[in-house]
Amino acid sequence: MMAKRTIALLSDFGLQDVYVGVMKGAIAKINPHLTPIDITHQIPPQNIGAGRFCLMNAVPYFPPDTVYVAVVDPGVGTGRRSVAVSCEWGIFVAPDNGLLGGVLSLCQAQEAVELTNPVYWRSPFPSSTFHGRDIFAPVGAHLASGIPLREVGTEINPQSLITLPISPITRTASTIQGCIQYIDHFGNLITNIRADQVQGKDWAVHLDEQVISTSYTYSDRALGEIVALIGSHGWVELAINGGNAQRQLQLDYGDPVTVVFEQKLPDLSKKPHF
Structure with a gap:
C-alpha cells in the first residue's frame, strides 16, 4: 500500500462547478487511499490575501506532516512559479504569488522547489488555465504518497518566495x-x-x-x-x-x-x- 499522509485543499474555485471534484479525482488516480480534507473553496475569486489569511489560520489544527494544496491563482499560465515548500507544519504546494506568506511569517521554510518535473504532473502539457488539476493536485498527491520533495522540482532559495505581507500597522x-x-x-x-x-x-x-x-x-x-x-x-x-x-x-x-x-x-x- 502506498504511503498515506493527510492532504488538505484550499481554493477560490467555489462549489458550483466541477473544479474541486476534478482535483480530488486527479488525487485519487494517483493514490486512492488519500482522502482530501477541504479547508475551504469559498475564498473570494482571485483574492490572494483572503487565501493567505485562511491558510495561515487553518494549519495549526492539522497534523504536522500534512500536505497542503492551495490554489488562488490569478496568474495561472503566466511566468509565475509553481512551488512546493516544506516547514515544520508540513508541505505546501501552491503558486508563488504570496498565498503562502501568512504561513511563512509563522513557520520558517526549510526547503523549497519549483515544480519543474512533469513526471509528477497529470500531463507534461498542462492546461494554461487549470494548474490546480494538472500540476498542484497531482504533485500534492505524490508528496502525500511519500515522494521526496526534491524529486518533484528544482531547488530554489526559500528567501526568494513571494510573501505578500499584509499592510503594516x-x-x-x-x-x-x-x-x-x-x-x-x-x-x-x-x-x-x-x-x-x-x-x-x-x-x-x-x-x-x-x-x-x-x-x-x-x-x-x-x-x-x-x-x-x-x-x-x-x-x-x-x-x-x-x-x-x-x-x-x-x-x-x-x-x-x-x-x-x-x-x-x-x-x-x-x-x-x-
Whole structure:
C-alpha cells in the first residue's frame, strides 16, 4: 500500500462547478487511499490575501506532516512559479504569488522547489488555465504518497518566495491603525491588529466619528449592536450581534481601522484629604 499522509485543499474555485471534484479525482488516480480534507473553496475569486489569511489560520489544527494544496491563482499560465515548500507544519504546494506568506511569517521554510518535473504532473502539457488539476493536485498527491520533495522540482532559495505581507500597522502612544484583512461568511470584519497588541488594556475601535466598544462575546451586546472583540483567530474583529458588519459598516478589504487606548481618569473621591 502506498504511503498515506493527510492532504488538505484550499481554493477560490467555489462549489458550483466541477473544479474541486476534478482535483480530488486527479488525487485519487494517483493514490486512492488519500482522502482530501477541504479547508475551504469559498475564498473570494482571485483574492490572494483572503487565501493567505485562511491558510495561515487553518494549519495549526492539522497534523504536522500534512500536505497542503492551495490554489488562488490569478496568474495561472503566466511566468509565475509553481512551488512546493516544506516547514515544520508540513508541505505546501501552491503558486508563488504570496498565498503562502501568512504561513511563512509563522513557520520558517526549510526547503523549497519549483515544480519543474512533469513526471509528477497529470500531463507534461498542462492546461494554461487549470494548474490546480494538472500540476498542484497531482504533485500534492505524490508528496502525500511519500515522494521526496526534491524529486518533484528544482531547488530554489526559500528567501526568494513571494510573501505578500499584509499592510503594516501604525502605532502611536495611544493608537494602533490597521486595516481589514479578511471578511468571513457572517460579514465579520477581521483586522490585521493582533490580540497581543491590545490585551490587558482598555481599548475601543474608532471609525471616523463612530466609537465601537469592546466585549468578550457577540451576545454581550444587544441584537443589531456593533461590537469589537478578539476573535477565535487571535485578531481584533468587528461584528454585529445577529447581523452583518460588512454590510452595515460598508467596509471592505484594506479599509483602515483604528484602535484607541482609553485613558482612565483618576478616582478623585479616593484622593486623601489633608
